[in-house]
Amino acid sequence: MRPLIWFRSDLRVDDNTALSNATRSADDGAVALFVISPAEWKAHDYAPARIDLMLRSLAELSRSLDALGIPLLIRAAPTPEQVAATVVKACIDSRCDAVFFNREYEVNEQRRDRAVIDALRAKNIHASPWHDQVVMEPGSLRTGAGNVYTVFTPFKRAWIRLAGEQGGVEPRPSPRKVASCDVRPDPVPESVAGFECPRAVSTLWTAGEKHARTRLTSFIEERGRAYKDRRDIPSVDGTSGLSPHLAIGTISPRRCIAAAVAANAATKSPLDAGSEGLVTWISELIWREFYVHIVSGFPRVCMHKAFQQGTDAIRWNDDEAKFRAWTSGRTGIPIVDAGMRQLAATGWMHNRVRMITAMFLSKNLFIDWRRGERHFMTNLVDGFLASNNGGWQWSASTGTDAAPYFRIFNPVSQGERFDPDGVYVRRWVPELSSLGAEAIHDPSSLSPLALARLDYPMPVVDLGRSRLAAIEAFKKLRPA
Numbered sequence: 180m181r182p183l184i185w186f187r188s189d190l191r192v193d194d195n196t197a198l199s200n201a202t203r204s205a206d207d208g209a210v211a212l213f214v215i216s217p218a219e220w221k222a223h224d225y226a227p228a229r230i231d232l233m234l235r236s237l238a239e240l241s242r243s244l245d246a247l248g249i250p251l252l253i254r255a256a257p258t259p260e261q262v263a264a265t266v267v268k269a270c271i272d273s274r275c276d277a278v279f280f281n282r283e284y285e286v287n288e289q290r291r292d293r294a295v296i297d298a299l300r301a302k303n304i305h306a307s308p309w310h311d312q313v314v315m316e317p318g319s320l321r322t323g324a325g326n327v328y329t330v331f332t333p334f335k336r337a338w339i340r341l342a343g344e345q346g347g348v349e350p351r352p353s354p355r356k357v358a359s360c361d362v363r364p365d366p367v368p369e370s371v372a373g374f375e376c377p378r379a380v381s382t383l384w385t386a387g388e389k390h391a392r393t394r395l396t397s398f399i400e401e402r403g404r405a406y407k408d409r410r411d412i413p414s415v416d417g418t419s420g421l422s423p424h425l426a427i428g429t430i431s432p433r434r435c436i437a438a439a440v441a442a443n444a445a446t447k448s449p450l451d452a453g454s455e456g457l458v459t460w461i462s463e464l465i466w467r468e469f470y471v472h473i474v475s476g477f478p479r480v481c482m483h484k485a486f487q488q489g490t491d492a493i494r495w496n497d498d499e500a501k502f503r504a505w506t507s508g509r510t511g512i513p514i515v516d517a518g519m520r521q522l523a524a525t526g527w528m529h530n531r532v533r534m535i536t537a538m539f540l541s542k543n544l545f546i547d548w549r550r551g552e553r554h555f556m557t558n559l560v561d562g563f564l565a566s567n568n569g570g571w572q573w574s575a576s577t578g579t580d581a582a583p584y585f586r587i588f589n590p591v592s593q594g595e596r597f598d599p600d601g602v603y604v605r606r607w608v609p610e611l612s613s614l615g616a617e618a619i620h621d622p623s624s625l626s627p628l629a630l631a632r633l634d635y636p637m638p639v640v641d642l643g644r645s646r647l648a649a650i651e652a653f654k655k656l657r658p659a
């Protein structure tokens with residue numbers, strides 16, 4: 180058999196289920212394929228930073244595959260509908276008789292993959308989809324009543340129980356070197372029209388699975404144990420920074436969890452006991468799993484619908500000026516502006532600040548969370564539908580296991596609590612850098628003269644009044 184391995188959001192040779200299995204069946208060489216699909220990427224609002232990281236990682240993947248005897252083909256599909264024909268043609272041209280790939284669970288991806296499987300069958304080519312994107316396959320965890328879990332804590336308990344029954348979280352066997360074949364690899368493009376990434380952003384993100392593994396090791400060894408205490412402080416490098424790699428698959432969630440477990444091996448139950456830092460980190464990776472299971476079990480969340488359908492009746496504010504103030508980091512609320520500027524400048528934002536900025540948009544400005552979700556996606560280097568949608572619907576109180584609608588963060592006190600000295604705000608909002616810790620999170624409390632000296636806006640919204648208005652609007656949806 181000569182398999183074709185179709186890479187999508189799994190750009191690695193390590194711990195890759197489809198690749199590992201394909202090379203075990205390859206007795207006449209193997210070929211790899213990546214499809215450049217700009218219309219599909221635009222429809223998914225992928226950020227230039229994410230595409231840039233993906234292309235640079237693909238170049239490294241091509242070299243790693245070459246060392247295994249597998250040439251990587253690059254083909255273009257101008258529209259999503261052309262993907263199926265593109266895969267079939269690549270397969271026929273390279274005389275492959277099976278296509279191996281790892282499943283993706285979003286609605287459009289599932290539709291695309293069904294079309295590909297049908298098109299392959301029509302040509303008598305075997306399709307071999309594998310489960311890989313999360314550790315526990317969507318559908319494998321069910322409540323006692325047989326439903327998809329919609330609350331995180333019981334999901335996590337069931338997840339850990341199943342991992343125990345399966346003997347832990349083990350990465351897949353390494354792929355085998357295959358007999359070389361007469362197919363030549365294609366050059367990987369450096370950029371794709373419509374996704375040009377500014378150099379200043381591109382240079383921030385080192386591409387490829389080798390770097391992702393190094394980052395994993397240094398995080399586990401140097402920062403993992405302190406994660407619980409440091410993960411909420413946006414001015415410190417307290418988290419793994421692996422989200423861009425998990426999004427494009429230059430590292431697998433199994434590899435991450437296995438590394439945390441190995442470092443926590445002294446305890447009996449290393450997934451949820453032992454080092455508080457490491458088990459908290461594992462728990463965050465299980466949130467990622469939870470949201471992928473939600474996307475798979477409730478496809479409406481991929482179609483711009485609220486998980487809590489009643490909240491679709493909310494009449495959000497259509498205030499363009501306020502939305503622009505939010506996107507450009509000029510709301511007059513320092514921690515919000517710092518986060519939005521970090522996103523614009525780097526393609527990434529700290530998790531605590533993602534929650535603060537998302538809650539500010541959806542509760543204080545009362546602007547539709549879908550607009551914020553889209554803005555994030557079009558800018559994030561780690562844009563990942565399941566986690567982005569999950570995070571936004573959590574913040575807007577429209578999602579599964581979401582923040583209760585009456586528990587609205589006050590962004591000023593959040594800033595004072597998680598950035599007490601103002602280090603994060605000073606880094607991203609330099610016009611406030613002369614302020615001391617006592618005023619930096621609320622410059623509107625300064626005297627008019629002191630305020631006038633700063634080139635910084637007054638808050639675009641009254642935090643107290645907007646909070647009460649949001650609670651009232653939600654209350655109307657759920658009469659007591």
Ligand SMILES: Cc1cc2nc3c(=O)[nH]c(=O)nc-3n(C[C@H](O)[C@H](O)[C@H](O)COP(=O)(O)OP(=O)(O)OC[C@H]3O[C@@H](n4cnc5c(N)ncnc54)[C@H](O)[C@@H]3O)c2cc1C
Pocket residue numbers: 410418419420421422423425426460463464466467470528529530531533534537555559561562563564566567568569570571574
């Ligand atoms: C409004 C909003 C939007 C978000 N959008 C995305 C997104 O598009 N892509 C994305 O990967 N994450 C998203 N997150 C989750 C989280 O903010 C990022 O995963 C995290 O900041 C990435 O940094 P890290 O890799 O250093 O995380 P770490 O703290 O080191 O965590 C390790 C990994 O666990 C996963 N993870 C951590 N926190 C969460 C979480 N709350 N939900 C789901 N998975 C989590 C991520 O894969 C992360 O890389 C969003 C959160 C919010 C509140």
